[in-house]
Amino acid sequence: MKRVSRRGVLAATAASGAAIGAKIANAASFGNPDQPPQGAVNATNKQGLTIPGPHDEGLASTMPTFLDPPPTDVGSMPEFWASFNLAQRRIQDGGWGRQVTQADFAISSEISGVDMRLSAGGIRELHWHQQAEWAIMTYGNCRVTVLDAQGRPYVADVTEGDLWYFPAGMPHSLQGLGPDGAQFVLAFDNGVSSEFNTLPATDWMAHTPPEVLAKNFGVPAEAFKNIPLQNRWIFQGKVPPPLDEVRTAMASKAGVPEYPFTFSLSNAPKVSDGNGGFVQIADSTNFKVAKSVAAGLVTIRPGALRTMHWHPNADEWQYYLKGTGRMTVFNAGPAANTANFHPGDIGYVKKGLGHYIENTGSDDLVMLAVFRAPRYEEVSFSNWLAHSPPEMVAATFNLDPEVVARFPKNSPDVVPE
Numbered sequence: 201m202k203r204v205s206r207r208g209v210l211a212a213t214a215a216s217g218a219a220i221g222a223k224i225a226n227a228a229s230f231g232n233p234d235q236p237p238q239g240a241v242n243a244t245n246k247q248g249l250t251i252p253g254p255h256d257e258g259l260a261s262t263m264p265t266f267l268d269p270p271p272t273d274v275g276s277m278p279e280f281w282a283s284f285n286l287a288q289r290r291i292q293d294g295g296w297g298r299q300v301t302q303a304d305f306a307i308s309s310e311i312s313g314v315d316m317r318l319s320a321g322g323i324r325e326l327h328w329h330q331q332a333e334w335a336i337m338t339y340g341n342c343r344v345t346v347l348d349a350q351g352r353p354y355v356a357d358v359t360e361g362d363l364w365y366f367p368a369g370m371p372h373s374l375q376g377l378g379p380d381g382a383q384f385v386l387a388f389d390n391g392v393s394s395e396f397n398t399l400p401a402t403d404w405m406a407h408t409p410p411e412v413l414a415k416n417f418g419v420p421a422e423a424f425k426n427i428p429l430q431n432r433w434i435f436q437g438k439v440p441p442p443l444d445e446v447r448t449a450m451a452s453k454a455g456v457p458e459y460p461f462t463f464s465l466s467n468a469p470k471v472s473d474g475n476g477g478f479v480q481i482a483d484s485t486n487f488k489v490a491k492s493v494a495a496g497l498v499t500i501r502p503g504a505l506r507t508m509h510w511h512p513n514a515d516e517w518q519y520y521l522k523g524t525g526r527m528t529v530f531n532a533g534p535a536a537n538t539a540n541f542h543p544g545d546i547g548y549v550k551k552g553l554g555h556y557i558e559n560t561g562s563d564d565l566v567m568l569a570v571f572r573a574p575r576y577e578e579v580s581f582s583n584w585l586a587h588s589p590p591e592m593v594a595a596t597f598n599l600d601p602e603v604v605a606r607f608p609k610n611s612p613d614v615v616p617e
């Protein structure tokens with residue numbers, strides 16, 4: 201209390217001495233804590249709020265919290281907002297891809313993201329890479345194939361809300377199905393990973409001496425004379441035969457993998473399902489193969505709040521699927537920065553930093569939280585305070601003990617407006 205009072209006096213002194221004599225609104229008060237005060241509410245001369253110089257109205261208006269941060273925002277931190285909407289598409293016959301890696305988004309050290317579209321029959325060619333690939337289907341239908349480390353093949357068809365996970369080094373392919381192909385978002389468990397720099401089967405074939413190919417595959421070298429000399433990445437193929445037919449054709453004596461490489465996240469149980477929304481979780485406890493990536497699909501109703509929390513075990517890579525919202529990230533310093541999110545946007549919260557997400561629109565906000573970790577873990581701010589010594593909490597925050605007693609004890613992840 202003493203500190204707040206002193207700040208209030210300082211602010212009043214500063215204001216009375218200023219050339220513009222209007223009082224500074226609520227400086228160093230609840231909801232407006234900083235000294236010197238920050239935020240538009242503290243501008244006594246509104247000229248100081250305008251942007252008369254060059255700017256792009258359309259682009260700027262999508263980020264109201266950058267233009268007009270809440271007065272509780274303070275300090276700075278590395279940019280935690282990015283967007284597939286602003287990433288150039290690489291378009292080929294059969295589909296396209298665009299990505300946001302650490303090269304574009306410095307904070308994103310643990311995860312890099314790719315947004316990809318395949319037409320019906322469009323093929324992301326047979327390839328592999330050194331990092332694991334986790335994905336969520338956002339549209340349409342797709343067929344995935346993978347071979348595990350015991351030589352057991354796996355093929356499955358996935359649809360909107362489904363996931364796949366390919367462990368690091370496991371060879372795989374993707375193909376869009378009818379009627380309109382697929383769109384999906386990939387998360388690699390390494391921020392520097394590039395979708396445009398994988399190990400394609402075509403490149404290896406083209407860069408192996410023909411006599412070695414002949415020995416390796418047990419057919420005459422001549423049989424390879426028409427192989428592509430460059431990799432294909434994405435190319436247009438025919439819509440494939442029915443799943444059962446392909447599964448039979450791919451079968452191995454080694455059998456089938458112990459656990460599926462695909463998972464229906466949209467059908468996973470709803471955790472803390474309440475009026476405000478719910479969370480659905482896929483990690484190595486229910487999606488057994490996903491040993492390096494855990495995820496939560498969060499649905500937040502209009503006006504509702506994904507409550508204040510942090511994650512103790514990994515950075516959070518976010519992908520926004522539907523609706524609009526704002527997130528504030530809190531760090532030591534103090535630093536608190538707020539950004540707005542729209543469909544196709546990406547957010548990133550470093551391990552252990554506090555954050556909330558509020559639905560600011562009139563439709564459901566659906567976002568995905570992806571972690572480079574085997575388990576989904578979080579710490580809830582209200583749950584922590586509800587399970588701390590009540591008198592300590594009351595004394596720390598100058599709260600009435602009656603108020604502390606009302607803090608939710610099994611706090612839901614999403615609370616209504």
Ligand code: MN
Nearest residue numbers: 327329333398
């Ligand atoms: Mn891949």
Ligand code: MN
Nearest residue numbers: 510511516569
């Ligand atoms: Mn979170």
